Amino acid sequence: MTLSLNQKAAILSIVLLAVGLLAWEAAIPAQKTLEEMTEYERLTGGGAQKAGVPPPSQVLGKAWEQLSNPFYDAGPNDKGIGIQIGYSIYRVLTGYALAALVALPLGFLIGMSPVAYKALNPFIQVLRPISPLAWMPLALFIIQDSEASAIFVIFICSIWPMLINTAFGVAGVRSDWVNVARTHELGALKTAFTVILPAAAPTIITGMRISIGIAWLVIVAAEMLVGGTGIGYYVWNEWNNLDLTSVIFSILMIGVVGMLLDSAFGALQRAVAYAE
Amino acid sequence: MSKPFLSVESLTQKFPDGKGGTMTVFEDATFGVEKGEFVCILGHSGCGKSTIMNILAGLAEPTSGVVKMDGFEVSGPSLDRGVVFQNYSLLPWLSALRNVMFGVKARNPGWSRAKVTEHSEKYLAMVGLEGDAIHRKPAQLSGGMRQRVSIARAFANHPKLLLLDEPFGALDALTRGTIQDELLKIWSGTQQTVFMITHDIDEAILLADRILLMTNGPHARVAESVEITIPRPRNRTEIVEHPNYYAIRNHLVQFLGRRSKELSGRPSNGEAQTPETVRIDMTESAPTGGGGEENPRLRAVTN
Incomplete structure (x- = not known):
């Protein structure tokens, strides 16, 4: 039987996962039960549960429990994982959409006009390397609203890759293609939409893909700071509850959502790609 | 004498030479092209052929001088002047058909989509592209097929003047031959006015009614206008047997090999530089025209 490359890779992935989980499970020292303890150990408090890294079986159990009822809402400190992730995605998409509204037209302008x-280049170069979280205190003071401040932080971190890539993509459109538009008497707007936009689209989407990745990284940290709701807050809250099982579970969920966001943009990128 | 259809008057192009001065590529170039005429321009690289082409297309501004077409001065690009670029200049994200439709839609904004498609398919078929191939992207087409698409896009728009900038320069000799035949076929059907840059002497003789010869730059000029006295329809295997073929070819080779250098570098002193008309016809009893001192040498070569 011959397997395709993908099949071989899938089998290897599953084997690696199984080996990793088994190694993790085996590495967790078992807690002694009360019967196994000497009387002295029991008297000195050895019977109390020790905090430790949970084994994967426990994480899987938690995942099953959470994912079977993701949208329950039992008060501010106990919401389902679906609600928390929903808040985070809402913040990311809002900040990201605002950034796109600014970055794409501005990037177009910068790309068209030397x-x-x-x-604008000196401003971009100074603002770009600033960690988005450094804006948080200023945002909280000026905006006076933690929710909006988190969105602002997403906005400010998403804008640079989109802006720079749009400008770069637009500036790099081959003059031959612009000449085709000119010899066909296309107006400025028509040229922008029928020639420059499709020509620069792969570069622009690459910038948008980088931006969404950064935004998803930043939202976790931002929500740890502003608190209240969201996956970042959830991680921090479970840490405070010393519930490491939930912490590990939510870390995995952050990864899965990040991957889904990235592959959505990956699909978009393939849709606009062209070979010269 | 009435003005030709396309008239280039005292065209001068100077570029900064990077040392604070200017470099004159060509100056006071003056020539005309008649309606329905197929004119090729031959010259060494750097003599400004492409610059002349860009000025005619309206993509570049001359330092001085004017180009008039149909009595109107040319300024900026226009759908009346179709261009086929050397590197095909197809939009790579559109299929072959969509590339042609892009041009047809720009030319005929009022047309329905079905009409645009039908018109585009018709012109693609004229250059031998039919069926599945027209739905492929340029990257999936060979160089020859891409240039066919580019030619179809230009012809489909019925421009008053068609500008071809070394359209076959990047193609292998066999493909070039086939597309030259297709170009001849489509041109004889439409009687377009064509102005074409080429490096290839045989190509120029096969296609053109008249060949303009440029001297080397700087201070290049259009020195001669050679009539191709071989009757149409022409065929690449038959024209070489025509008595005029080698006479004309030798004249062109002599020009490019020697006289393009000898004649170069002479400032015009503000006088219009019109090309000298050369007519070589071995089928007539005595060669006529302004070839002048060239003719004895030519006879020595050909007889």
Whole structure:
């Protein structure tokens, strides 16, 4: 029997997962039960549960429990994982959409005009390397609202890769293609939409893909700071509850959602890609 | 004498030479192209052929001088002047058909989609592209097929003047031959006015009514206008047997090999530089025209 490359890779993935989980399970020292303890151990409090890294079986159990009822809401400190992730995605998409509304037209302008490029470049270069979380205190003070501040932080971290890639993509459109538009008497707007946009689209989408990745990284940290709701808050809250099972579970969920966001943009990227 | 359909008057192009001065590529170039005429321009690289082409297309501005077409001065690009670029310049994200439709839609904004598609398919078929191939993206087409698409896009728009910038430069000799035949076929059907840049002497003789010869730059000029006195329809295997073929070919080779250098680098002093008309016809009893001192040498070569 011959297997395709993908089948071989899938089998290897499953084997690696199984081996990893078994090793993890085996590495957790078993807690002694009360019967196994000497009287002295019991008297000195040895019977109390020791906090430890939970084994994968426990995490899987938690995942089953959470995912079978993801949207329950039992008060501010006890909401289902679906609700928490929903809050985070809402914040990311809102901040991200606002960033796209600013970055794409501005990037187009910068890409089309060498003057605008030179004039705005120093600002971009200074603002770009700032950690988005560094904006948090200023945002909280000016906006006076933790929810909006988190969205602002997403906005500010998503904007740079989109802006730079849009400008770069637009500036790099081959002059031959622009000449095709010119010899066909296309107006400026028509040229922008029928020639420059499709020509620059792969670069623009790459920037958007980088941005969504960064935004998802940043939202966790931002929610740890602002609190209340969201997957980042959930991780921090479970840490405070010393519920490491939930912490590990939510870490996995962060990874899964991040992967889904990235593959959505990956699909978009393939849709606009072209070979020269 | 009435003005030709396309008239280039005292065209001058100067570029900064990077040392604070200017470099004159060509100056006071003056020539005309008649309606329905197929004119090729031959010259060494750097003599400004492509610059002349870009000015005619309206993609570049000359330093001075004017180009008039049908009595109107050319300024900026226009659908009346279709261009086929050397590197095909197809939009790579559109299929072959969509590339042609792109041009047809720009030319005829009022047309229905079905009409645009039908018109585009008709012109693609004229250059031998039919069926599955027209739905492929340029990257999935060979160089020859891409250039066919580009030619179809230009012809489908019925421009008053068709500009071809070394359209076959990047193709292998066999493909080039086939597409030259297709170009001849489509041109004889439409009687377009064509202005074409080429490096290839045989190609120019096969296609053109008249060949403009440019001297080397700087201070290049269109020195001669050679009439191709071989009757149409022409065929690549038959024209070589025509008595005029080698006479004309030798004249062109002599020009490019020697006289393009000898004649170069002479400032025009503000005078219009019109090309000298050369007519070589071995089928007439005595060669006529302005070939002048060239003719004895030519006879020595050909007889």
